[in-house]
Amino acid sequence: MGTVITVTSGKGGVGKSTISANLAVGLADAGHRVIAVDFDIGLRNLDMILGLENRIVYDVIDVMEEKCRLPQAMIHDKFSKNLFFLPASQTKDKTILDKGKVFKLITQLKEDFDYIIVDSPAGIESGFEHAILGADMALIISTPEVSSVRDADRVIGIIDAKSHKAQAGEEVEKHVIINRLKPELVEKGDMLAIQDVTNILALPLIGVVPDDERVISSTNLGEPVIRKKDTISGRAFKNIVQRLLGKDVEFLNLSPENRFMAIIKRWFT
Ligand SMILES: Nc1ncnc2c1ncn2[C@@H]1O[C@H](COP(=O)(O)OP(=O)(O)O)[C@@H](O)[C@H]1O
Ligand SMILES: [Mg+2]
Numbered sequence: 358m359g360t361v362i363t364v365t366s367g368k369g370g371v372g373k374s375t376i377s378a379n380l381a382v383g384l385a386d387a388g389h390r391v392i393a394v395d396f397d398i399g400l401r402n403l404d405m406i407l408g409l410e411n412r413i414v415y416d417v418i419d420v421m422e423e424k425c426r427l428p429q430a431m432i433h434d435k436f437s438k439n440l441f442f443l444p445a446s447q448t449k450d451k452t453i454l455d456k457g458k459v460f461k462l463i464t465q466l467k468e469d470f471d472y473i474i475v476d477s478p479a480g481i482e483s484g485f486e487h488a489i490l491g492a493d494m495a496l497i498i499s500t501p502e503v504s505s506v507r508d509a510d511r512v513i514g515i516i517d518a519k520s521h522k523a524q525a526g527e528e529v530e531k532h533v534i535i536n537r538l539k540p541e542l543v544e545k546g547d548m549l550a551i552q553d554v555t556n557i558l559a560l561p562l563i564g565v566v567p568d569d570e571r572v573i574s575s576t577n578l579g580e581p582v583i584r585k586k587d588t589i590s591g592r593a594f595k596n597i598v599q600r601l602l603g604k605d606v607e608f609l610n611l612s613p614e615n616r617f618m619a620i621i622k623r624w625f626t
Contacts, residue, residue: 367508383598408579463491
């Protein structure tokens with residue numbers, strides 16, 4: 358049976374879809390059979406980050422409503438033979454989700470895939486409870502800003518209360534990813550440091566992704582940054598993938614001096 362990894366946050370716009378896409382690609386490239394499921398009903402955008410938006414015919418709601426069979430809605434990635442994608446519906450009506458149907462779908466996917474990456478809506482939005490229903494593991498994404506961390510903290514409580522696993526008395530494994538860290542701002546005292554965030558959330562940290570304009574350019578091209586050589590954010594994503602696979606990988610040194618030296622080194626080697 359596969360592992361369901363739900364990618365979630367308190368606030369919107371903190372990088373859930375970006376992180377879902379990159380981790381799905383990374384796990385698939387490491388040889389695992391992966392499906393990325395877009396559960397952000399109405400706000401579909403994982404397709405764009407994966408560069409698969411033109412291939413969508415059916416979506417996750419069509420599968421649940423039995424308008425098509427699951428394999429008809431699954432889209433095969435262009436580059437990775439191990440990676441599949443299940444698009445969100447663009448319907449405005451988020452109440453269309455039904456817990457029983459969601460759980461049935463997730464169970465079906467677990468039989469067929471090693472990893473099911475669920476890109477979920479933010480915790481404050483409807484549809485969130487459905488996205489965490491089948492989670493074996495939750496990755497809580499926060500930017501190093503007070504409002505983002507505070508909202509993330511609330512979401513942790515909801516995961517503990519509402520997921521199927523938690524209701525069965527088991528624990529959903531939870532990890533924090535800090536996204537869009539700007540080391541220059543942390544150094545000046547204008548942004549929360551990694552330690553501040555983990556102190557508030559009291560959960561293990563599984564990754565820190567720096568703010569990197571290459572994330573935005575690769576999203577526009579539909580090519581997740583993890584596939585780009587020589588990107589600091591791509592390296593951060595690769596490290597998270599390794600940690601998800603149980604490897605002990607050192608955290609990147611993101612201090613401004615270190616990044617400057619890395620750029621200089623690249624020029625001269
Ligand atoms: N590490 C990063 N560096 C720079 N931009 C980022 C980074 N992560 C995400 N972004 C950008 O932030 C915006 C929101 O990201 P997205 O993944 O759509 O968030 P969410 O799914 O949580 O709403 C997008 O424009 C995305 O390209
Ligand atoms: Mg999103």
